[in-house]
Amino acid sequence: MPRRSLPAHAARPAPPGPARPEAVPPVIRIRRLTKSYGHGDATVHALRGPYDPDTGAPLGVDLDIEQGDYVAVMGSSGSGKSTLMNILGCLDVPTGGRYLLDGIDVGHLDEQQLSLVRNRKIGFVFQSFNLVPRTTALAQVELPLAYAGVRAGERRRRALAALSLVGLAGRSGHRPNQLSGGQQQRVAVARALVTAPAMLLADEPTGNLDSRSTEEVLALIDGLNATGRTVVLITHEDEVARHAKRVLRLVDGVIVSDVRQAPVDGPPPAADRAEVPA
Template sequence: MKILELTDVTKTYASGELEVQALRGTSLEVEAGEYVAIMGPSGSGKSTLMNILGCLDPLTSGTYLLAGRDVAHLDEDELAEIRNRYIGFVFQQFNLLPALSAWRNVELPLLYAGVGKADRKERAVAALERVGLGDRVGHRPGELSGGQQQRVAVARALAGDPAMILADEPTGNLDSRSTEDVLSLLDELHWAGRTIVLITHEADVAARAGRVLHVRDGLITDLAVAA
């Protein structure tokens, strides 16, 4: 089963009279349960591609099917619903609220989805236990290491039980030990059947994936199977 399918997707940004084509007829298929890495230099279009995949930015032309649904035909409420249902996001900057404890950060997507208070906490604590932070549920981000903060971010992505994790440079702000911890966690999630799509500019990080896509000048130029 295909979790996502892009066909001849373009994305054009306008700045005054200038138009910049960030994606130029890009096509991509990802099967459920795959672990795919997307690599490319700065300005290659990989961040735009990630925003398209995450339903954060509309495409200019082409087709994007997420779990069989054409996202171009969804309104804002439907887009929010499909993001909550199918996608868990992990970002380079963690995006945690410093005043909230770990479990309260993790529960936020569930709050937006209308999940009841007791169920939210139960699911948030379970997600933190799954990423090895069961003893840190009451800690605020400032009381956690960078690697632990990123684990909280992964737990937040998992709390809604999404079909796919979209990770945008998730190790970009981490030291080598924390990087290994987070990549090992993504490995475990993949082995458990979760679809992982990882955006990175680091070859050793991309090598953890089963398939590596290279993006340049708005096109996927080649793909390789990781060792």
């Protein structure tokens, strides 16, 4: 029997429609996250979220942070902000719930794997700079790359580029005692950025700085976010939080306020001042 051919209009496949842009997953996604210390009646719920009205059990914290956002986390001592920072930075593990960092479920990783995530996915900036004494700015910035096994020539190239980004290309050979507080913190920022992390996590980054150095470092962070870098900043100062696009406030382990100050895909509120100091 001869094969019947399909009509021309049926044999011709329909042209594909326009490609739909894939949604970018959040850099941070946490669900029902809790952190408790102690046991029984002595249990302290450092991070708990609201209580279940029926059982009284903590329901945990839910939070998404999108790529390119700039989030300030605020709260007084004992509010849970340091606990949240330690979990977001993979420095501590939650008691319950789930945490995805750049799509990776970190709750199932062992300590060695967590160390790799910290080195590759998170850039840390601390209040105390954490620079190595008698070590040049260039060598400080190269350290994370050395831990990652990057070859010497590539380490130097990337470290110099990071120092240039924070306005310190001309001070690569200076040691911490030859730099001002603001310059030392900018070296710490360069070290945090050199691995191209998914998130810059800054814990009270201006806490040890005078007012001029504070403005320098905040302008630098503003400028980095304006180029698309995701920033999570822990602070207790309203003036620092005004630089962020979004402000979370914690009280007793609960997010009690979540205020959007600028759109995720726009510049930070202080972008007009976001210039890297010379």
